Amino acid sequence: MSVHAALFRVYRPIIIPFAAILITVDLLITTLVVVGNGEIGFSMWLVLAGSAAKYWLLVVGVMLVVMQLRQFVANGATRHEFMVGAGVFGLTMSAGFAAVVVLGHALEGLVLGGSRGDGYPVLSAAGLLGEFGQVFPVAAGYLISGALIAAGFYRWGAWIGLAVMVGGSIPVGVADGLLGVDQFGAKAAGMPYAAALTLSLAATAVAAWVFHRVVSDVAIRRTAG
Amino acid sequence: MIELRDLTVRYGSAVAVDDVSLDLPTGKIYGLLGRNGSGKTSLLSALASYRRPARGTVRFDGADAFENPAVMRNTCFIRDSLDVNDSERVRGVLGFASWMRPGWDAGYAARLVEVFELEPRRRISALSRGQRSALGVVLGLASRAPLTILDETYLGMDAVARSNFYRELLADYLAHPRTIILSTHLIEEVADLFERVIILDRGRVLLHEEADELRGRGVTVTGPAAAVGDFAGGRPVLGEQSLGGVRAVTLDWRPDAAEVARGEAAGLTFGPVGLQELFIHLTLEAAR
Numbered sequence: 001m002s003v004h005a006a007l008f009r010v011y012r013p014i015i016i017p018f019a020a021i022l023i024t025v026d027l028l029i030t031t032l033v034v035v036g037n038g039e040i041g042f043s044m045w046l047v048l049a050g051s052a053a054k055y056w057l058l059v060v061g062v063m064l065v066v067m068q069l070r071q072f073v074a075n076g077a078t079r080h081e082f083m084v085g086a087g088v089f090g091l092t093m094s095a096g097f098a099a100v101v102v103l104g105h106a107l108e109g110l111v112l113g114g115s116r117g118d119g120y121p122v123l124s125a126a127g128l129l130g131e132f133g134q135v136f137p138v139a140a141g142y143l144i145s146g147a148l149i150a151a152g153f154y155r156w157g158a159w160i161g162l163a164v165m166v167g168g169s170i171p172v173g174v175a176d177g178l179l180g181v182d183q184f185g186a187k188a189a190g191m192p193y194a195a196a197l198t199l200s201l202a203a204t205a206v207a208a209w210v211f212h213r214v215v216s217d218v219a220i221r222r223t224a225g
Numbered sequence: 226m227i228e229l230r231d232l233t234v235r236y237g238s239a240v241a242v243d244d245v246s247l248d249l250p251t252g253k254i255y256g257l258l259g260r261n262g263s264g265k266t267s268l269l270s271a272l273a274s275y276r277r278p279a280r281g282t283v284r285f286d287g288a289d290a291f292e293n294p295a296v297m298r299n300t301c302f303i304r305d306s307l308d309v310n311d312s313e314r315v316r317g318v319l320g321f322a323s324w325m326r327p328g329w330d331a332g333y334a335a336r337l338v339e340v341f342e343l344e345p346r347r348r349i350s351a352l353s354r355g356q357r358s359a360l361g362v363v364l365g366l367a368s369r370a371p372l373t374i375l376d377e378t379y380l381g382m383d384a385v386a387r388s389n390f391y392r393e394l395l396a397d398y399l400a401h402p403r404t405i406i407l408s409t410h411l412i413e414e415v416a417d418l419f420e421r422v423i424i425l426d427r428g429r430v431l432l433h434e435e436a437d438e439l440r441g442r443g444v445t446v447t448g449p450a451a452a453v454g455d456f457a458g459g460r461p462v463l464g465e466q467s468l469g470g471v472r473a474v475t476l477d478w479r480p481d482a483a484e485v486a487r488g489e490a491a492g493l494t495f496g497p498v499g500l501q502e503l504f505i506h507l508t509l510e511a512a513r
Contacts, residue, residue, distance in 0.1 A: 001324040009324065067310050073275070074308035075325035076298040076370070217292070220275040222306045 003077055003085020004092075007068065011060070011089075019100075022052055030108070034115045041117030042183035045108040046101070050181055053097040053135060054142045058172070060093065061146025065154050065215070073220050083212055090143045098136035101181075102128055121185030133193070134179040134186055137200045141175030144207045151214045154221065167210070174203040226250055227272070227372070227404070232281035234267040234428075241267035243428035244281070249421075251371070254398060256419035256436070257408040258504050264428040265408045266304070269374050272406070273302035285372075298327060301370035303361040305377040309349050315360060316345035319367075326368045333397070334367035340389050354381025362390050366397050376408045387411070391418060412501040422500065426508050436500070443498030444480060447473040452491040463498065463506040475502050 001009075030044045064086050072082045106123045109116065116122065123131060145168050152164025178196035180186075227249040234242035242264045249255065259265045270276040272283055274291050283290040290296045309318045315338070323329045338345060341359035343352075352360065361378045379387050395418060398405060409415050419436040432439075443463060446453055450472040463475040475498050480488070485495055 006321070006324050010321070070308050071310065071321065072325070073297070074302070075322055076300065076327075077325065078274075078292045078294050078297050080292055081294060217277045219270070219277070220308070222304070222308070 003072060003081055004088040006072070007064075007085060007089040008092075010068070011093075018052075018056070022048055026104075026108075030112075034112070037117075039115050039117040039120075040112065041119035043105055043108060043121055043185070044183075045104045046121070046181060046185070047183045049097075049101045049104050050135070050183075053094075053101050053139045054172075054176070057090075057094060057097060057139050057143040058146035061090070061143045061148075062150040064090070064147055065150035069154075069215065069218075070220050070222075079215055079218065083215060086147070087208070090147075091140065094139035094143055095136055097139050098132050101135045102132045105131065119184055121183075123185075130193075131181065131186065133197065134181050137197060137204065138175040138179050138181070141171035141200060141204045141207075144204050144211060145169055145172040148207050148211045148214070151211055151218070155214055155218045164214075168207065171200075171204045171207045175200040226286060228282075228284040229268075229272070230282050230284070232268070232271055232283065233279045234264070234271050234276060235279040236267075240428055242271065242278070242425075245425075245428070245430055246281075247423065247430060247433060249404070251404045252402050253404060253420040254418050255404070255406045256412075256415065256422045256500075257406055257425065258410075258412060258422060258500075259408075259425035259431075260508055262427075263425040263508075265425055266376055267428075268425065269302060269376050269406065269408060273297075273300050273372075273374055275302060299371040300374070301326070301365055301368040301372070302374040303365040303376065303378055305358070305361075305380050307349075307357050307361050309360075311350040312348065314346055314348050315343055315352070318349065318360065319345070319363065322364055322368060326370070328369035328371075330367050330369055334363055337363040337367060337393060340393065341386060355383060355386055356381075358382050359386055359390075362393070366393060369397075369401055370403070372404045372406075374406045374408075377410065378407075379409065379411060379414075387414065391415060394418065412504055413499055416500040419500070424504060424507060431507055439500060439503060440497050441479060443475060443477045443503055445473060445475045445496040445498055446488065446493050447471065447496065448488075448491070448493035452488075452493055456488050456491065456493060461506075463502045475499075477503070477506060 026044050026048050030040060033040045033044070069082055073079060106128060109122050148168035149165045152168060153161030156164070178191065179200055229245055229247040232242055232245040233240065245268065257265050257269070267276070271278045274297055277291055285296045288296060319334050323331055341363065343356060343359055343363070349357070358378055358380050359382060365373050365375050365378065379390060382390065391414070394405070407415060407418070422432065422434055422436050422439050423430060424432040446456055448471065450467060450470050453472040453474050457474045457476055461477040463477050465472065465474040488495065
């Protein structure tokens with residue numbers, strides 16, 4: 001079985017309950033706000049699912065290094081094979097989460113209908129791709145940041161790991177700062193989308209290259225499971 | 226053939242494996258022996274590509290081993306600490322190995338789980354030290370990897386489990402010949418399994434010999450104390466025991482037929498020497 005296929009099987013039992021909890025919490029809170037207020041002036045889905053697309057993927061990036069790298073190498077995969085598989089898995093997860101955020105946002109707008117308050121970020125059909133184009137690079141940035149930060153600690157321990165953490169957080173800072181989406185929709189980036197996307201992807205690509213260099217010959221350590 | 230050339234493994238300024246060169250013909254059971262800190266695990270880590278050597282190479286049939294997919298897929302390295310996540314269950318660990326290991330034998334794994342009385346639903350964190358070792362044995366044997374490395378896999382196992390381990394190892398090796406490297410401190414228990422023995426001492430190879438040659442290298446002479454003393458005079462003594470007027474001396478020396486006949490005429494009996502005694506003698510001698 002390929003590394004990415006195995007990773008999907010490993011994470012499947014985590015993703016499904018996580019999605020169920022996310023949807024339940026969103027429905028519950030949104031219903032409470034609408035019942036209490038009569039309307040909702042922001043997108044609860046963007047708050048919850050938008051945060052999940054970032055922070056959960058950050059955690060997945062960390063777990064890939066701390067838990068899965070050793071597991072795969074111990075079962076006959078090379079570090080390079082693991083990184084390629086983790087890359088396919090990570091990009092698919094990032095795209096999947098971004099798609100869920102955007103489609104959920106559109107669905108939420110439709111379901112709320114007249115309960116949408118003034119500040120609610122209504123998403124048109126034409127806006128679907130645009131919002132995906134913002135959420136996806138941010139999600140990918142968080143994932144690679146988590147992986148690089150974890151790789152720094154895994155390879156060099158605490159002190160150099162802290163230094164790597166500073167560099168490792170650059171994709172998050174650039175992507176979130178330039179392309180971030182909050183509860184009111186897209187944040188103002190202060191620069192054209194194409195430039196913001198280019199900078200974000202460049203920061204993520206550089207971090208991915210550094211990650212590859214850090215992990216390509218790292219010693220397989222005994223880590224806490 | 227597995228070739229190690231000028232292999233050096235360092236941890237900062239500490240040298241764990243020092244310029245080791247070895248040729249290991251495949252299809253044999255190797256015993257890797259050494260005192261604590263002699264570099265056994267570091268050598269095995271380099272052999273299994275868990276660690277890139279500071280210097281030197283590991284080659285399998287002429288191909289560089291490090292990050293070589295064909296080589297790594299055919300290598301199974303079971304460390305004493307077991308490379309699994311504590312939050313997983315036994316069946317999850319075995320399931321994962323079945324996805325990744327091309328030679329995985331699920332039926333054999335299930336049988337070994339029964340032999341070692343492992344509970345498939347139990348989490349790794351809930352396993353005792355011996356049960357973790359038994360899981361390592363299941364992973365190592367059921368993988369049927371052409372190079373299987375078991376690093377102190379017996380830790381925490383009781384006598385029954387260890388006996389099951391040795392029996393299963395030998396039976397599976399005979400049914401599916403492959404290269405197996407066993408690192409152990411329980412030398413006498415496993416000695417009969419070894420076909421070749423490698424002794425490491427402070428990062429260097431002290432000895433690499435066929436096990437049979439090693440066993441024939443010394444002799445245990447037992448008999449009346451005076452006769453044993455006369456016979457052993459001037460020979461290198463590995464160890465000795467006395468009980469009443471009977472003395473047994475282990476010598477690092479192989480007597481020829483005439484000398485054996487002379488000894489037997491003096492009431493002496495001759496027996497083989499244990500690997501453990503040889504190991505102790507050789508490593509102590511090296512330390513001196």
